[in-house]
Amino acid sequence: MPANILLVEDEPAIQELIAFNLQQSGHHVLRADSAEAGMTLVKSALPDLILLDWMLPGMSGIEFAKKIRADERTRQIPVIMLTARSEEADKINGLETGADDYITKPFSPRELQARIKAVLRRRAPQMTDDTVEVKGLRLDPATHRVSGNEETLDLGPTEFRLLHFFMTHPERVHSRAQLLDHVWGDHVFVEERTVDVHIRRLRSALEPTGHDALIQTVRGTGYRLSAM
């Protein structure tokens, strides 16, 4: 499950090492050496997860985490804090500010991988390879297959990601802007009506088995997947 990970770390050697390890495991890494720079990156595209150093010049990691949690748009992004052993006592503090987990430096690449996987599974199910099923509609991220009542359905890559996001966040209404954030990621130059185009394509791809009815338009708000 490759993820877009924002790494906020001011020590160049540590940043390099972590970024290298993450890239080795297939993740895409965005780097920032301060919370301020990290904030700028988050504004243009939502990362799937943030690895956040505690001690940073300027705005601290804690303040950054607080800001992320206070903003509706970024609230759901999983955050893992990176702390030094001497800051052990501060961990509780970190979790209280809304971090999902913390990892103490120095850590092994395997430990980091395991934490990332666990947090994504808990907080961002659309990032995992778990098969999802709603009313006979089945999506398998590992094989990239979609079927309705055992019948194979043919979806384009964007429609696949869109459906995966809907299926892992059912019954909730998502605005076009939210869908752009979560499904497209970097969407500075993408217009909101692009979403409508892909919703239309998704519905027609699901039509053969009647599962297009699961994708509902909520007037004036956006779209949702509903099994009710």
Ligand code: CA
């Ligand atoms: Ca630091």
